[in-house]
Amino acid sequence: MNDKLSPLLAKLMGLFLLGLIRTLTGAQARWQGCPPKAEQRIYFANHQSHADLVLMWAALPEELRSITRPIAAKDYWTKTPFKKWITTAVFNAIYVDRAKTGDQDPLEPLVEALAHGDSIILFPEGTRGNHEEPQKFKAGLYNLALKFPGVVLVPAWINNVQRVMPKGEVVPVPILCSVTFGAPIALGDGEDRGEFLARARQAVMDLRDS
Template identity: 30%
Template sequence: MIKLFWYSYFGIYLLIKSIVTKIDLLFLTKKSQEAIDECVYKRSKEISDHLLKKSKTISIVKGKGNIPQGPCVFVSNHQAIFDCFLIYSNVCRLSGFIAKKEIEKYPLVSNWLNVMHSVYIDRKNVREGMKAINKGIENLKSGYSIIIFPEGTRSLESKMGEFKKGSMKLAIKANVPIVPITVDGTYKVLEVGNKVRGNEVKIMIHEPVYVDKLSEEEKKNLSNILHDIVENGLKDLRV
C-alpha cells in the first residue's frame, strides 16, 4: 500500500472510531469511570490490532506473562510510530503515553491520548516538565499505567539511542514496577520507503524492575540499567 493512501485510511478510520466512541462515552458518563475506561481500552486496542493487521504485519510476542498486576510504567525503545500500536496491542490494560507537547495540536490524536490518561511534556520548559511528571504520578496512583519512550524520539533504525535520565523520575517517585519492553522491526513497516510494507515485528516484555528493591546507586543509574535490558532484548530477538 502506498504510504499516502495508508495515512488517508488511518485518518478516516480514526475519525470514524472517534465519533462512535464519543457517542458511547456520552452514555457512559452517567455510569462509572471504570465503565468509561473499559470502553476506551477496548476501542484503543481494537484500533491497534486493526492497524497492525491492515499493514500486514506479523507480530511475534514474548514475555507477556511478565506484566504485573496493578499500575506500572512500561519503558520501551522507540523505532517508529508502529511501536505505539504494537505495545498497546499487548499490554492488556488501559495505559497512557508520555507524549510531546506538540501532539496536542492534532485533535484527532490528542483526543484519544486524553481519554487514555496520557500526559504531555514540554521538553523545553523545566517547570512544565515537572508538572507533567506530577500529573503522571497522579495517574499512576489512580491505577493507570503509563508508556514511556526514554529515547525521546524515533530512531528509524534498529540501533538504540541513549535513555534520558529525566524520564526515570516518574517511575522512581511513583514507586511502581517498571516493565522494560523491547520492540524490533517496526521502523520497516511505515518509515522506510514510499510504501507500507508488511513485515515481521517483534516485542519482548521483560521481567519487572521493582523500584523499592533498588539501592540509591541503582536508582541513579536506572536509565542505563533499563537501556541495557532493552538493548540485550534486541540481541535476543534477532537470534
C-alpha cells in the same frame, strides 16, 4: 457528538485499529521475562517511530490495555482533531509537552497517572532513536522509579516498527513486528541516577536478539 455515542465509537475504532495493526504487523507480544499481569507497571521501551505507541498498545492483552496509558508527544498527536481524538478516546494517552520550559515539570502528567493507579508506557530516550540501539535514557524513568518504588518496571524491545511506516511514506508496509517484554528491574538502594539509567537501557538492549 452525542455523549452516549462517543464511547461506542471509541470502542469500535479501537477494535478496528487493533485488527488493522495486527494484520499489518502481527503485533506479536513475547513475554519472556514476566507474564502479562494486571499490576501497576511502567513499561519502558526503545523508541524508533511514532507508531511505537500504537504497537505497544496493540501488543498488550485486553485486560492490560484498559489499565495502561501510553505517553504521547503533545505536539505530534494533537496536530489534527482526529489524532487528538484517537489518542484521547481510544488510547487514553498521557500527553507530554516537549516544549515545556522553565519551572514546568514535564513529568507532572505521568506522576498524576501513576498516583491515580494507572500503568504507563514510557520511552525513556525522549525522542526517536535508531533500530540499532537506543540513545541514552533521560532522567524521567529514574525520577518515577524513585517516587513510586512499588510500581513494577518492565523493559521492552520493539522490533521492526520503523519499517512499517518508512520516513516520507504515507502508506504503511506490512512487516512482521514484535514487542519482547523482559524481566522487571528495580531501583537499588542508594543506586545513583546514571548507574540505574545505564542498567535500564541495557535491560532493553538485552532483549534485541532474544
